[in-house]
Every structure is written in structure tokens, then in C-alpha cells.
Amino acid sequence: MLDREILLEKMKVSPYKPLKGKIVRAEMVTEKEKFFRIELEEKIALGHEPGQFVMVSIFGFAEAPISIASSPTDKGYFDLVVRNVGVFTNKLHTLEKGDEVGIRGPFGKGFPVDNMFGFDIVIVGGGLGIVPLRSLIHYIMHNRNDFGNVQILLGCKTPKEMLFRDEQKEWMKRAEIKFNCTVDRADPDWKGNVGLITTLIPGVDLNPSRTYGIVVGPPVMYKFVIVKLLEKEIPDHQIIVSLERRMKCGLGKCGHCQIEGVYVCQSGPVFNYAQLKRFKGECHEKAI
Ligand SMILES: Cc1cc2nc3c(=O)[nH]c(=O)nc-3n(C[C@H](O)[C@H](O)[C@H](O)COP(=O)(O)OP(=O)(O)OC[C@H]3O[C@@H](n4cnc5c(N)ncnc54)[C@H](O)[C@@H]3O)c2cc1C
Numbered sequence: 001m002l003d004r005e006i007l008l009e010k011m012k013v014s015p016y017k018p019l020k021g022k023i024v025r026a027e028m029v030t031e032k033e034k035f036f037r038i039e040l041e042e043k044i045a046l047g048h049e050p051g052q053f054v055m056v057s058i059f060g061f062a063e064a065p066i067s068i069a070s071s072p073t074d075k076g077y078f079d080l081v082v083r084n085v086g087v088f089t090n091k092l093h094t095l096e097k098g099d100e101v102g103i104r105g106p107f108g109k110g111f112p113v114d115n116m117f118g119f120d121i122v123i124v125g126g127g128l129g130i131v132p133l134r135s136l137i138h139y140i141m142h143n144r145n146d147f148g149n150v151q152i153l154l155g156c157k158t159p160k161e162m163l164f165r166d167e168q169k170e171w172m173k174r175a176e177i178k179f180n181c182t183v184d185r186a187d188p189d190w191k192g193n194v195g196l197i198t199t200l201i202p203g204v205d206l207n208p209s210r211t212y213g214i215v216v217g218p219p220v221m222y223k224f225v226i227v228k229l230l231e232k233e234i235p236d237h238q239i240i241v242s243l244e245r246r247m248k249c250g251l252g253k254c255g256h257c258q259i260e261g262v263y264v265c266q267s268g269p270v271f272n273y274a275q276l277k278r279f280k281g282e283c284h285e286k287a288i
């Protein structure tokens with residue numbers, strides 16, 4: 001049992017009962033996205049794996065699933081990035097440093113980090129997909145010797161929507177990581193690539209049998225990226241994708257997140273492509 005689980009057991013915390021989290025940093029990072037750094041009131045580590053999510057609540061209001069944006073190796077706090085799309089996220093955006101939120105979780109299966117040890121890693125992120133990927137990228141950077149070559153490819157619609165641009169400048173400077181990004185539509189200040197993220201993949205040099213391809217982004221993006229990774233002959237079980245579904249409980253009880261009888265909140269959100277092929281509509285027909 002993890003220390004965290006022993007502590008929660010002692011505290012008699014039900015999986016439905018949120019722990020109190022205090023916002024220690026809050027700032028708008030794009031027009032629609034707000035960054036939150038959170039510390040649990042009980043001063044225990046969240047105990048997450050990269051790729052997992054938490055259920056975030058505003059007491060007496062509502063709750064929603066949000067990916068964890070920081071690595072478990074960042075101790076004492078965890079980060080979230082929330083896009084303002086509707087009723088709950090709009091209210092969450094009104095919260096500032098010092099305010100409280102409820103936290104349940106972490107939930108779900110994260111990236112298969114243990115299986116990835118010793119392998120080369122190609123990370124492909126689109127839009128908000130960079131949020132859970134940042135957790136993995138930080139984890140890899142903090143355990144750099146455990147992994148082979150690392151290449152990061154990021155894409156979004158326009159430069160002003162690109163998250164973590166300052167951090168990306170740091171990643172670009174690191175000799176042991178190859179970094180590339182692209183936007184669908186440039187602005188006058190943009191000096192990088194213009195075009196869909198799929199245009200970056202043919203130029204990636206990789207050895208398929210020793211490479212994991214990690215893909216997170218909207219369905220229209222990951223379906224086409226999977227096709228490109230298959231063209232590179234990466235084996236199905238080494239192509240890893242994170243899915244987003246409507247979720248309520250996060251505990252495999254309510255059924256809101258089901259696809260073909262599989263509870264995404266428990267068996268996912270991270271799946272390998274061999275598993276994903278069983279879900280109708282989740283793969284591009286060229287990839288089946
Ligand atoms: C595992 C997981 C991880 C997530 N991680 C993040 C994250 O890191 N940052 C972030 O900003 N959002 C994330 N989301 C999405 C987030 O949970 C929803 O945006 C949120 O629940 C919307 O609540 P709302 O009341 O503001 O929107 P609503 O008023 O309920 O809906 C507004 C719009 O958002 C759409 N929507 C609502 N819920 C979802 C959903 N689960 N997936 C896709 N579209 C949805 C609705 O169809 C509608 O168009 C994640 C979702 C899941 C399942």
C-alpha cells in the first residue's frame with residue numbers, strides 16, 4: 001500500500017468525499033486557459049502517475065475531471081490547466097490564490113511509464129493534450145537516464161493558444177531532447193512551422209521496435225497521428241493514446257464514460273492502440 005492510501009484509510013476518506021485543496025497559484029495562461037497550482041490541506045502527496053486525472057469540485061456547486069499537469073516528482077503540490085468551456089469551468093476560472101477546491105482521485109490508468117523504461121519516446125500533443133503530456137515530459141526530464149531518445153512534437157491552432165510557451169523554450173535548449181512545434185495558422189511573430197501536426201511526423205527519425213509513440217489531443221488529431229505512427233511501423237501496443245469522455249464518478253460505478261462496455265475512467269483514459277482498435281469510431285479507418 002502507498003503511504004497515501006494508508007493515510008486516507010486512517011482518515012476514513014470515502015472515494016466520493018473530496019479532500020480539501022488550496023490554490024497556491026492561479027494565473028491565466030491563454031485567453032481561455034487558467035493554470036492552478038494546488039496543495040492538499042492534509043499535506044500528503046497526491047500520489048499520481050503521469051496521465052491520470054482528478055475530479056475537481058467547487059463545494060456545493062459541481063465537479064469535473066481535469067488532467068494532472070505536473071509530475072509526481074514535483075513534490076508538495078500539483079498543477080492543473082482548465083479551459084473555460086461551460087458552467088463549471090467558468091466558475092472555476094473565478095477562483096484565485098487562497099481559494100479552496102475539492103479533489104478526488106487520482107483516477108484512471110496513466111501512461112505505462114514502467115514499460116517505457118529504456119525505450120525511445122516520441123510525444124505528440126495537440127491543443128489541451130499538452131496538459132497531461134506536461135506531467136510525462138517533466139517525469140522523463142527528472143528521470144532522463146531511464147529513457148532513450150526523446151522527441152516532442154506539439155501543435156495547436158494558433159500561437160496564442162499554445163500552452164507553456166516559456167517552458168517550451170527551456171525544452172528546446174536541452175540537448176538531450178528534440179523539440180518541434182507547429183501551428184495551423186501563424187501570426188506575424190511566429191517563426192516556427194505552419195501546418196498540421198501530422199506534417200512533422202514523416203521527418204522523425206526512429207527505430208520502431210524500440211520506440212513508444214504517446215499521443216494526446218482531440219479525436220480528429222489523434223486518429224490521423226496514429227495512422228502516421230503506424231506508417232512508421234511502431235507496434236500497436238507501443239502507440240499510446242489518452243481518451244476524453246464525459247465522466248461523473250471516476251470510480252467505474254455510474255457508467256457515464258463507457259465505450260463498448262469499458263469504463264474509460266478506470267481502464268483508461270490511457271490505452272494502447274491494440275486496445276483502442278476494439279472501440280468503434282475511435283480509430284481512423286486507415287488505421288484499423
Ligand atoms: C479524463 C479527462 C481529463 C480532462 N482534462 C481536462 C483538462 O486538463 N483541462 C480542461 O480544461 N478540461 C479537461 N477535461 C474536460 C473537462 O472535464 C470539461 O471541459 C468540463 O467537465 C466541462 O464542464 P463545464 O460545466 O464547464 O462545461 P459544460 O457546461 O458541461 O459543457 C460545455 C461544453 O463542453 C463540452 N464538454 C463537457 N464535458 C466534456 C468532456 N468531459 N469532454 C469533452 N467535452 C466536454 C460539452 O459538450 C459542451 O460543449 C477533461 C475531461 C476528462 C474526461
Ligand code: FES
Binds near residue numbers: 247
Ligand atoms: S465516470 Fe462513472 S463509471 Fe466512469
